[in-house]
Every structure is written in structure tokens, then in C-alpha cells.
Amino acid sequence: MASSSGSPYQLLFSLTVLLLLPLSSLSADPDPLQDFCVADRNATISVNGFPCKPISQVTSEDFFFSGLMKEGNTSNIFGSTVTLGNVLEFPGLNTLGISMNRVDFAPGGINPPHSHPRATESGVVIQGKLLVGFVTTNNVYYSKVLSAGQMFVIPRGLVHFQRNVGEGKAFTLAAFNSHLPGAVVAPTTLFASTPSIPNEVLTQTFQVEEEVINSIKSKIGGTIY
Ligand SMILES: *[C@@H]1O[C@H](CO)[C@@H](O)[C@H](O)[C@H]1NC(C)=O
Ligand SMILES: *[C@@H]1O[C@H](CO)[C@@H](O)[C@H](O)[C@H]1NC(C)=O
Numbered sequence: 001m002a003s004s005s006g007s008p009y010q011l012l013f014s015l016t017v018l019l020l021l022p023l024s025s026l027s028a029d030p031d032p033l034q035d036f037c038v039a040d041r042n043a044t045i046s047v048n049g050f051p052c053k054p055i056s057q058v059t060s061e062d063f064f065f066s067g068l069m070k071e072g073n074t075s076n077i078f079g080s081t082v083t084l085g086n087v088l089e090f091p092g093l094n095t096l097g098i099s100m101n102r103v104d105f106a107p108g109g110i111n112p113p114h115s116h117p118r119a120t121e122s123g124v125v126i127q128g129k130l131l132v133g134f135v136t137t138n139n140v141y142y143s144k145v146l147s148a149g150q151m152f153v154i155p156r157g158l159v160h161f162q163r164n165v166g167e168g169k170a171f172t173l174a175a176f177n178s179h180l181p182g183a184v185v186a187p188t189t190l191f192a193s194t195p196s197i198p199n200e201v202l203t204q205t206f207q208v209e210e211e212v213i214n215s216i217k218s219k220i221g222g223t224i225y
Contacts, residue, residue: 029097039091072104079109087179105164119181128170134160
């Protein structure tokens with residue numbers, strides 16, 4: 001690029017890179033325009049992210065987070081729990097395009113099918129044995145059983161799950177290329193939204209009688225997940 005000779009190929013290459021650059025920045029959170037921007041979660045103005053806390057008020061504590069140390073409580077119908085380490089819990093992540101969750105599993109527990117609209121996920125199993133699977137937009141299912149130390153990747157936006165298929169408890173740490181990846185959890189999205197999706201939409205979608213929908217709603221309904 002520093003060459004001044006500018007052969008047609010170099011020019012074409014430079015133009016291609018320039019044209020592709022803005023596209024690549026759409027694949028994750030936008031790049032920050034400063035070293036950091038610790039979120040001021042009390043700010044009343046609304047922007048794409050959070051406004052920055054004044055630098056004079058920033059301390060070391062803003063860049064460290066202990067929230068993922070503790071095992072989550074898995075006493076719920078899914079036998080799993082997600083502990084979030086996103087910008088809402090850890091304001092130092094604001095604008096940096098990265099975050100991390102911890103997911104704990106009871107024996108047999110499942111992190112039910114869900115997707116992250118704003119991030120690709122890359123996780124490592126820390127303890128136990130997990131079946132990790134996702135489905136592509138072509139409806140192809142990819143999966144593998146992973147043990148401690150093994151990693152997985154879930155391409156952005158694709159529906160995926162993890163299920164504890166080992167003998168004991170399991171947990172995984174999962175990183176995201178967004179400070180707030182978001183989660184669309186299939187069972188709660190479809191059966192426990194507020195207000196509810198009308199039953200006729202669900203009976204027609206799944207080709208079942210209303211009792212089946214009511215039964216699912218009664219089980220999923222109480223879940224805050
Ligand atoms: C937000 O408000 C709470 C409660 O008033 C306060 O403890 C906290 O320090 C404030 N945070 C920021 C970033 O100003
Ligand atoms: C875990 O959650 C269940 C259900 O909400 C509750 O009854 C139980 O006390 C919790 N256990 C711990 C150790 O917090």
C-alpha cells in the first residue's frame with residue numbers, strides 16, 4: 001500500500017480492501033473511538049451503547065468483574081443457568097465489542113435452543129461433558145460432545161443448545177464479539193412472551209391441538225430464563 005508505483009493490480013487490491021472494510025465492521029459491534037468508555041448506566045440520554053462515565057470518575061474497579069466466579073443455581077425446569085457478564089453487569093465492556101457468560105448445568109441439564117442476534121459465540125467447557133449443537137440457515141445440524149478444555153464456536157445468530165451428557169455437573173465459559181449479544185430463547189420467546197403469542201398462531205405453526213400449547217405454556221410460563 002505504501003508503494004507509489006501503483007500498478008493496476010495494487011490499485012484494484014486497495015480499492016477492494018477499502019470497499020470491504022465497512023462491511024467487515026458490520027459483523028460485530030462498531031470499533032471504539034477511544035481507549036475505553038466505562039458505561040454510565042444512570043445516563044438519561046439514549047445512544048447506541050451507553051454514554052461514557054467521566055474519566056475523572058473511572059477507577060481500576062471498572063475494568064474487573066467477579067460475577068462469573070460463583071456457580072449458578074440450576075434448580076429450574078431446564079437444570080441450567082446463565083450468569084451474564086455483559087455491559088449491563090460489567091460497565092467497563094461498553095463499546096469494546098466483547099463479553100462473556102458462564103453457564104452451569106445440573107446433571108442432565110440443558111441450555112435450551114436459543115440464538116444471539118448480535119454476536120458469534122466461542123466457548124470452552126471448564127467442567128463436565130456437554131453435547132453442543134447448532135443448526136444453519138440451510139437447516140443442517142452440526143454437533144459434538146465436548147469434555148473439559150475443548151472449545152466450540154456458534155456462528156452469529158444461529159440457533160444452538162448445550163446439554164450436559166456427563167455424570168456430574170458441568171459448566172462452560174462463553175465469549176461473544178458484542179458487549180451485549182442478546183439472547184432469543186426459543187421456548188420462552190414462543191411460549192412465555194408478554195403478552196402471549198395467540199394460541200391459534202402456535203397451534204397452526206406446530207400443527208397440534210390447543211391442549212398441547214396450553215400444556216407447554218403452563219410449564220414454560222413460570223420460567224424466568
Ligand atoms: C448510578 O447511580 C447509583 C445510585 O444512585 C450510584 O451508586 C452509582 O455510582 C451511579 N453510577 C454512575 C456510573 O454514575
Ligand atoms: C435455588 O433456586 C431455588 C428455586 O428458585 C431455591 O428454592 C433455592 O433456595 C436456591 N438455592 C440456593 C442455594 O440459592
